[in-house]
Structure formats: structure tokens, C-alpha cells
Amino acid sequence: MTDAPVTREYRTGSDPRTLRDALGCFATGVTVVTCLDSAGVPIGLTANSFTSLSLDPPLLLVCVAKMAASAEPLSKARNFAVNVLQTEQQPASITFSTRVEDRFGCTAWSMGEHGVPVLLDSLSVFECARHAIHDGGDHFILVGEVKKATFEPGLDPLLYFRGSYRRLHFD
Numbered sequence: 554m555t556d557a558p559v560t561r562e563y564r565t566g567s568d569p570r571t572l573r574d575a576l577g578c579f580a581t582g583v584t585v586v587t588c589l590d591s592a593g594v595p596i597g598l599t600a601n602s603f604t605s606l607s608l609d610p611p612l613l614l615v616c617v618a619k620m621a622a623s624a625e626p627l628s629k630a631r632n633f634a635v636n637v638l639q640t641e642q643q644p645a646s647i648t649f650s651t652r653v654e655d656r657f658g659c660t661a662w663s664m665g666e667h668g669v670p671v672l673l674d675s676l677s678v679f680e681c682a683r684h685a686i687h688d689g690g691d692h693f694i695l696v697g698e699v700k701k702a703t704f705e706p707g708l709d710p711l712l713y714f715r716g717s718y719r720r721l722h723f724d
């Protein structure tokens with residue numbers, strides 16, 4: 554006996570909703586990108602557009618919406634950090650992606666070696682020097698040269714897929 558054929562229901566379109574939903578099919582981790590503004594105040598926003606770019610030299614990138622309040626300080630900061638979140642840091646992801654008065658007041662952090670705020674208990678942290686900024690439509694692409702990488706091998710990542718937070722699932 555053969556299995557019944559699977560019916561697939563692909564959705565197609567060039568409208569913004571279809572584009573967003575199609576892009577949301579790409580499962581990612583979640584990061585919080587941090588820096589200090591020109592007055593020395595910690596700044597940070599949640600971002601899942603993080604990508605490793607080059608090993609030699611060690612480069613990574615993150616895409617930041619030009620409309621974001623963090624855009625200006627992040628584009629000017631000499632150094633920034635990418636904090637890759639683990640499962641228990643979903644509250645931090647929410648804090649750094651919503652209108653919270655004092656994001657760093659309700660999140661455990663410390664100052665990193667390279668003068669950037671680092672979120673405690675992260676899965677990994679990349680302290681970077683700004684390498685380049687490229688235009689990208691309504692975002693800019695912030696490229697950093699990694700000065701220090703830190704990771705905890707025993708923690709599981711916080712994931713994001715189709716607009717929801719997820720966890721790794723092994724059968």
C-alpha cells in the first residue's frame with residue numbers, strides 16, 4: 554500500500570504580507586546588539602538579521618532599521634557587541650524589541666572588555682569594532698570586526714520562526 558499524496562498549499566505573491574511571511578520561514582537565532590551612545594548611555598535592540606561574514610579577517614554583520622531609535626548611536630559607535638540569546642533570555646528579547654523605559658534596568662549586564670554593554674548569561678557574545686556600514690534600503694548593514702568572542706557550550710539557543718519564539722527539538 555502506498556501513502557496518500559501530500560497536498561502542499563504554497564502561497565505566492567509579491568505583496569508585503571506574502572514577502573514577510575515567506576521570509577519568516579527562515580528560522581534564526583535571536584541577538585541583542587548593544588553599544589554606548591555618545592553620552593555613554595547603554596543602547597540595545599533585538600535583531601535576528603545577524604550573519605557571520607568572514608573568518609579572515611573575522612567579520613560579522615547585522616541589519617539595523619534606519620527608523621530604529623538605536624540606529625543613530627549604533628551607526629556612530631566605534632565598538633558594539635552582538636549578544637546571542639539562549640532559551641532563558643526570551644524576556645530580554647522582548648525587552649529590547651518593545652517600548653520599555655529602561656531596557657538595561659531590567660536586564661542583567663556588565664561592561665565588556667571593549668567598552669560595550671554585554672548581557673549576562675548569553676549563549677555567546679561577540680565584541681566588535683565597527684568595520685563598515687553599507688546602505689540597505691530601509692536598513693543599514695553594520696559590519697563589525699570581532700575583537701573578542703565568548704560562548705557557553707552547554708546552553709541552548711533561543712530561536713525565532715514564523716513570528717514566534719521557538720526552542721530546539723530533538724526526537
Ligand SMILES: Cc1cc2nc3c(=O)[nH]c(=O)nc-3n(C[C@H](O)[C@H](O)[C@H](O)COP(=O)(O)O)c2cc1C
Pocket residue numbers: 583597598599600601602603616617618620621622623624646649650651652713
Ligand atoms: C525576533 C526579532 C528580531 C528583530 N530583528 C531586527 C533586526 O534584525 N533589525 C532591526 O532593525 N530590528 C529588528 N527587530 C525589531 C527591533 O528589535 C524593534 O523595532 C526595537 O523596538 C527597536 O528598538 P529601538 O527603536 O529602541 O532601536 C526585531 C524584533 C524581534 C522581536
